Amino acid sequence: QTVVTQEPSFSVSPGGTVTLTCGLSSGSVSTSYYPSWNQQTPGQAPRTLIYSTNSRSSGVPDRFSGSILGNKAALTITGAQAEDESDYYCALYMGRGIWVFGGGTKLTVL
């Protein structure tokens, strides 16, 4: 069974840059997996930030960007703000209509 891997936690200073990654337990992530990055603050519904590797969803600030770095999908936050402190979940399309979410990364801004 394929597992989508993410860093459990990360921290960044206000104004700093951080890159979160999304990998596979076996194999490499490519654009064919349509990587999606979703942000969730406690008690709220998730919100999609990035889809199809590097497309920004409607209304998402341009400090959020997506890419493929090596064999993983990546979400980069440039100029982190306090309000970016959230859980971040990547999702990958496995084909045949199936999506798999990673375990999430808890981002602390301090």
Added chain:
Amino acid sequence: EVQLLESGGGLVHPGGSLRLSCAASGFTFSTYAMSWVRQAPGKGLEWVSSIGGSGGSTYYADSVKGRFTISRDNSKNTLFLQMNSPRAEDTAVYYCARNDYGDFRWGQGTLVTVPS
């Protein structure tokens, strides 16, 4: 504006059944795939099921296959999830989402509790 409003959550005993609904507005419902994603208390997101725009294609996570059924009524802009024989591990907030190649538009969720 895309709006998705889930309903139908609540307490359901193991072996019972429950049907979740999701009323959609603000977009042409029949042209989009739709998904259900759940989140157990204190845990991460888990994709549950998806359905194509016409309703002709359905997909399920192994954890719910054979027990849950996704469907849609395009004349009423409504998505459904029929939950049969639920288990304690199905306890979660269930989110309805419009799914456009990973550009999820999310509802606010409905809580389903299955006591052990």
